[in-house]
Amino acid sequence: MPANTREKSTAEILNEHSVAMSVDCVVFGYDDTDGDLKVLLIKSETKEFKDQWSLLGDLVLPTESLNTAATRILKKRTGIEKVYLEQVEAFSAPDRHPAGRVVTIAYYSLIKIEDYELNVEKLDLEAQWHSLRKIKKLAFDHKDILKICIKRLRRGLQESPVGFSMLPNKFSLKQLQNLYEAVLGIELDRRNFRRKLRNNDILIELGETQKSVTHRPAELYAFDKKKYKKLLAEGKRFSIP
Amino acid sequence: MPANTREKSTAEILNEHSVAMSVDCVVFGYDDTDGDLKVLLIKSETKEFKDQWSLLGDLVLPTESLNTAATRILKKRTGIEKVYLEQVEAFSAPDRHPAGRVVTIAYYSLIKIEDYELNVEKLDLEAQWHSLRKIKKLAFDHKDILKICIKRLRRGLQESPVGFSMLPNKFSLKQLQNLYEAVLGIELDRRNFRRKLRNNDILIELGETQKSVTHRPAELYAFDKKKYKKLLAEGKRFSIP
DNA sequence: AAAACTTTGTGTCATTATGACACATTTGAA
DNA sequence: TTCAAATGTGTCATAATGACACAAAGTTTT
Numbered sequence: 001m002p003a004n005t006r007e008k009s010t011a012e013i014l015n016e017h018s019v020a021m022s023v024d025c026v027v028f029g030y031d032d033t034d035g036d037l038k039v040l041l042i043k044s045e046t047k048e049f050k051d052q053w054s055l056l057g058d059l060v061l062p063t064e065s066l067n068t069a070a071t072r073i074l075k076k077r078t079g080i081e082k083v084y085l086e087q088v089e090a091f092s093a094p095d096r097h098p099a100g101r102v103v104t105i106a107y108y109s110l111i112k113i114e115d116y117e118l119n120v121e122k123l124d125l126e127a128q129w130h131s132l133r134k135i136k137k138l139a140f141d142h143k144d145i146l147k148i149c150i151k152r153l154r155r156g157l158q159e160s161p162v163g164f165s166m167l168p169n170k171f172s173l174k175q176l177q178n179l180y181e182a183v184l185g186i187e188l189d190r191r192n193f194r195r196k197l198r199n200n201d202i203l204i205e206l207g208e209t210q211k212s213v214t215h216r217p218a219e220l221y222a223f224d225k226k227k228y229k230k231l232l233a234e235g236k237r238f239s240i241p
Numbered sequence: 242m243p244a245n246t247r248e249k250s251t252a253e254i255l256n257e258h259s260v261a262m263s264v265d266c267v268v269f270g271y272d273d274t275d276g277d278l279k280v281l282l283i284k285s286e287t288k289e290f291k292d293q294w295s296l297l298g299d300l301v302l303p304t305e306s307l308n309t310a311a312t313r314i315l316k317k318r319t320g321i322e323k324v325y326l327e328q329v330e331a332f333s334a335p336d337r338h339p340a341g342r343v344v345t346i347a348y349y350s351l352i353k354i355e356d357y358e359l360n361v362e363k364l365d366l367e368a369q370w371h372s373l374r375k376i377k378k379l380a381f382d383h384k385d386i387l388k389i390c391i392k393r394l395r396r397g398l399q400e401s402p403v404g405f406s407m408l409p410n411k412f413s414l415k416q417l418q419n420l421y422e423a424v425l426g427i428e429l430d431r432r433n434f435r436r437k438l439r440n441n442d443i444l445i446e447l448g449e450t451q452k453s454v455t456h457r458p459a460e461l462y463a464f465d466k467k468k469y470k471k472l473l474a475e476g477k478r479f480s481i482p
Numbered sequence: 483a484a485a486a487c488t489t490t491g492t493g494t495c496a497t498t499a500t501g502a503c504a505c506a507t508t509t510g511a512a
Numbered sequence: 513t514t515c516a517a518a519t520g521t522g523t524c525a526t527a528a529t530g531a532c533a534c535a536a537a538g539t540t541t542t
Contacts, residue, residue, distance in 0.1 A: 013300070021259075065333045209509095
């Protein structure tokens with residue numbers, strides 16, 4: 001790709017074209033206690049955005065891939081190693097960072113809030129969950145990034161079974177529906193939702209029921225990866241609604 | 242995002258984390274004469290990939306956004322200014338470029354082959370069209386990039402009316418169907434395809450017909466942006482099939 | 483001039499997916 | 513025992529889809 005020149009070496013040219021790169025992660029979690037989709041945020045460490053909340057990000061090291069950087073950031077900020085992670089988009093407005101040129105690659109990631117909470121004390125984690133609908137302003141262009149990431153999450157949720165990454169391993173269909181409603185921002189008919197799930201056949205009924213509820217307890221299910229692969233192998237696609 | 246430190250300035254830190262960035266464009270065109278989806282390629286200018294074909298790319302300048310870089314590359318390589326352009330994904334394997342660290346952002350772009358051909362002589366353009374199904378090997382990781390871009394194009398084609406960017410302003414439904422079949426790699430039923438188009442109501446019948454064909458001439462249509470906006474405003478989505 | 487050829491253009495029908503909706507079931511609490 | 517508050521299931525009308533056959537408009541051939 002470098003233009004042909006007589007004077008400069010390729011290495012010099014690369015060096016002259018260098019810019020700082022960062023990775024910013026939108027970490028989604030679903031809180032069934034209040035039915036809100038939440039995002040992990042930290043207080044910005046950049047003085048220009050003092051006291052403002054920001055996404056979880058860091059500069060990319062010169063020798064690591066972007067996925068590695070994203071994984072590293074998530075490990076550092078949540079203590080969790082294996083997370084659902086998806087690259088979303090590069091944000092590159094030349095003036096997006098006050099200290100200089102920084103191109104950032106946005107990722108979104110899905111974790112179980114309970115997994116994070118387990119690590120908070122042990123690892124002295126500082127990120128906090130914020131309800132999506134309450135987030136007004138963020139540092140840098142992080143609000144834009146968040147917006148795009150939500151779009152992507154919505155799409156993902158409708159055409160692949162990613163939602164389970166935000167639920168406990170055992171969950172009720174009601175919880176699953178709540179999650180879909182929270183993310184998509186629409187109401188779903190319980191009966192139609194359940195029918196759809198039944199037709200897709202990607203869940204396994206655990207034979208257990210919800211405990212300590214003051215009404216009829218719900219059946220608990222788990223996502224069955226094998227069933228899902230089988231569905232894909234048959235050329236079918238998971239889709240909601 | 243930069244870590245807090247006592248010694249180094251933020252500018253220094255950014256500098257130490259700098260890497261070269263490039264933009265690589267997959268330029269798609271549809272050739273109705275042979276029914277093939279094609280891609281513009283040039284001979285690689287990097288000595289390690291001498292005589293190999295490569296995507297249209299360049300290093301990103303320190304002050305331009307990625308979209309600006311992509312537009313600049315397309316202008317230079319095709320002479321066309323207003324093109325359909327979509328950012329796809331960042332490719333960041335640390336060893337993907339032999340001369341050093343270069344993270345590349347892939348774009349795909351749709352143009353009319355005829356528009357390109359109009360400029361070839363005038364601007365002495367060197368890129369050439371290659372049938373997708375004949376491309377075996379490309380420089381760098383460009384084959385991987387191409388693969389991902391095709392996926393994205395397929396998705397785009399099914400859920401938004403982007404195909405028209407690769408057709409002449411006046412086209413027959415047969416041409417449109419050929420394009421869909423070429424891109425998606427599947428056969429479509431003519432009657433069902435036309436019904437779908439009719440239901441989406443985004444075309445305008447021009448009242449003209451195909452000329453100099455040895456059989457019944459086809460009606461010519463144009464894509465109607467207003468109709469499409471109206472469709473979206475009604476909350477409906479364009480989809481094929 | 484008529485017949486043959488080639489491709490465009492349209493309609494029907496069975497099947498499947500969707501959206502709207504009502505009632506029975508299971509638990510704990512009163 | 514009854515009540516309250518959920519979970520869980522079935523039906524029906526409508527819309528979307530896939531499979532399919534025949535008529536229409538040109539050109540070429542005879």
